[in-house]
Amino acid sequence: MKKAHIYTFGCKVNQYETQLLREDLEKKGYDCSGTIESADLVLINSCTVTAEADRQCRQLIRQVIKKNPGTRIVVTGCYAVRASEELRRLSPSVEILANKKTSFADKKERASSIAGFSGHTRAFIKVQDGCDAKCSYCIVPSVRPELWSRPWDEVISEIAHLAEGGCPEIVLTGIRLGRYSGGLVPLLKRILSIPGEFQVRLSSLEIKEISDDLVEFMRENPQRLCAHLHIPLQSGSDAILKLMKRPYTAGELQQRINSIYQALPDVGITTDVIVGFPGETEENFCETYSFIEKNSFSKLHVFPYSSRPGTPALALPGKVEQSVIRQRSQRLRDLDVRLQEKFWRKLIGKCRPAILEGKRNSILTDNYLRLPLRGPLPAVSSTPFTILVQEDGGKPIALMQR
Incomplete structure (x- = not known):
């Protein structure tokens, strides 16, 4: 039996798309538990959100070439879309699978749904793709520009199959989940009508796409809908938010978070924050630090600013020194440790x-x-x-x- 080794970089959408490709390979007779050294095919699902993600992908390709020269290397995902020739130049062994409609399976055998989720207790279910936001730092709209929402029937059928198989948690995911056509609340109502004992979690949502109806529906269904929201902050400074072209002010975000905490007192709110965006002064950073501390986020994902080709932020003045970025990032990570402890301590006895x-x-x-x-x-x-x-x-x- 032919063997494949699979590695995924990046987000939950990538992980879902990897699972589809894994099942395609299995239909073609591959054993997908192979190591790099034993694999006849190495599949790499790439991410290009940061320069570090690009670097790690190239590093993995070089490791494969060194450990298993001559094996077939297939790279898919956002880096493959953005810079396919750059990846091909690494080796003649590199193939690009950049078209999202392409798979390893024959057209008649190609699956539109997954049968399981290898290596995970939870199943990530892609219901949406694409982003048309204009954030000045982000490369995602250039590699996933088309807004797309998955048909209800496909979503419901896939989740019903996974629930029947004993999956305890379904995580709805998308590049811009809050832009799901028809709205999330109607979709969630339909999902909760599926027989089975499982809970549903929502992945990342933009603050202006978290409606009062959604928060109320979460409050009404505490045993089925997870009391967790991931809300990207990026900065708590109005000056930096404006440069980032984020569609809210710190005050608007504050008001919305307050209303969420009022409806869901024990909700976990996790967030992303970018450190060292061009023009970020110590005062701007302190505004972000204070905002995060005040709002008691339950977990932080701290990202040092990474310039991306073709994004407007690349041309902004006021580049922040790497030593300053590292120091500020560490301050936020130290704050994260304290906030996580504050969160679990308030749950003791509950x-x-x-x-x-x-x-x-x-x-x-x-x-x-x-x-x-x-x-x-x-x-x-x-x-x-x-x-x-x-x-x-x-x-x-x-x-x-x-």
């Missing part, structure tokens, strides 16, 4: 829905808190269950509730 994730003694709560599970494991691992958050030796733990 019960939350959870699922097993990864290791048998590791759980993920609905509000995105990862904890070690102490005591007996749930009788059925393929459905959500209830845990009690407690403290042990200054660390949070989960206790199974009968």
Whole structure:
């Protein structure tokens, strides 16, 4: 049997698209558990959001060439769309699979839905693609420019199949999830009518695409809809938000977050922040720091600014020194440690829905808190269950509730 090795960079949409390609390869007779050294084919699903993502992809390709010279290397994803010739120049072995409608399977056998989600307890379900925003730093609209929403029937059929197979959590994902045609609330209502014991989580949403109806629907369905929102901040400084061409002010974001906390007191709100955007002064950074601290985000994803070819931000003056970016990034990561502790401490003594994730003694709560599970494991691992958050030796733990 031919063997394939698969590696995915980047977002949940990429991971979903990798799963489709994995199942295509399996239909063609590949064993997808191969190592780099043993693989007849190495599939790399790339990301190009940052220069570091590009570098890691090139590094992996060079490792494959060194460890398994002559093997077939297929690169897909956003880097392959943006700079296919750059990747081809690395080796004659590199092939580009850049067309999103292309797959390894024959046209008649090509799947539009996944049958499972290899290596994951949760299943990421792509329901939307494309972005038409004008953020000055972002390259995504140039590699995924067309807004597309997946037909309801496909989404419902896929989730029903996964739920029947015992998937405990469905994560709806998209490049711009909040732009799903027809709205998220009607889609969620239909999903929650599917038979089965599973919960639903939403991936990243822009703040202006989180409607009052959506927040209220989450409040009304605490056992089915995860109390977790990932809301990209990028900056808490109005001056920098304007340069970034983000469609909100810090005050507007503050007002919306306040209303979310009022409706969902124990919600986990995670966020992204860019450090060292061109023109960012110490005062601007301190505004961002204070905004994050004030709003008690439960987890931060800190990204040093990365210039991307063809983006307007590339031409902006006021480049920030790398040493300053590293120092500011570390300050935010230190703040993140404190905010995460603040979040779990406020949950001590409270019960939350959870699922097993990864290791048998590791759980993920609905509000995105990862904890070690102490005591007996749930009788059925393929459905959500209830845990009690407690403290042990200054660390949070989960206790199974009968």
